[in-house]
Amino acid sequence: xxxxxxxxxxxxxxxxxxxxxxxxxxxxxxxxxxxxxxxxxxxxxxxxxxxxxxxxxxxxxxxxxxxxxxxxxxxxxxxxxxxxxxxxxxxxxxxxxxxxxxxxxxxxxxxxxx
Numbered sequence: 001x002x003x004x005x006x007x008x009x010x011x012x013x014x015x016x017x018x019x020x021x022x023x024x025x026x027x028x029x030x031x032x033x034x035x036x037x038x039x040x041x042x043x044x045x046x047x048x049x050x051x052x053x054x055x056x057x058x059x060x061x062x063x064x065x066x067x068x069x070x071x072x073x074x075x076x077x078x079x080x081x082x083x084x085x086x087x088x089x090x091x092x093x094x095x096x097x098x099x100x101x102x103x104x105x106x107x108x109x110x111x112x113x114x
Contacts, residue, residue: 003027003029003033003037004037004040004041006027007023007027007029007034007037007038007041008041008046008047008064010023010026010027011023011041011047011062011063011064012064014063016061016063017061017062017063017064018061018062019052019054019059019060019061019062020034020035020038020049020059020060020061020062021054021057021059023038023062038060038062045065046064046065047062047063047064047065048062048063048064048065049061049062049063050063087102087103087106088100088103091103
């Protein structure tokens, strides 16, 4: 098993994270190598680290970064009709334009902007 995988497993195994000065000892690697691995994992978004002081020593608490669902990319071009924004295009409400509150609010907002 690669050392990065070992380090990541150690981090995952602790719900509240692990202190970096404890991590390199548990992983049985020197602190420089641990620091480089932690930097790499942080840049990859696999971990999060927060500065912390314990017993007068500054260190980092390292926690596994929970994967968040990627935000959907929205194509707002679909809301355009002949290069003019059409709010009803993406609307899921079943109503008539005369009785649509969101449409009325949008129209009033346009009037106020002028």
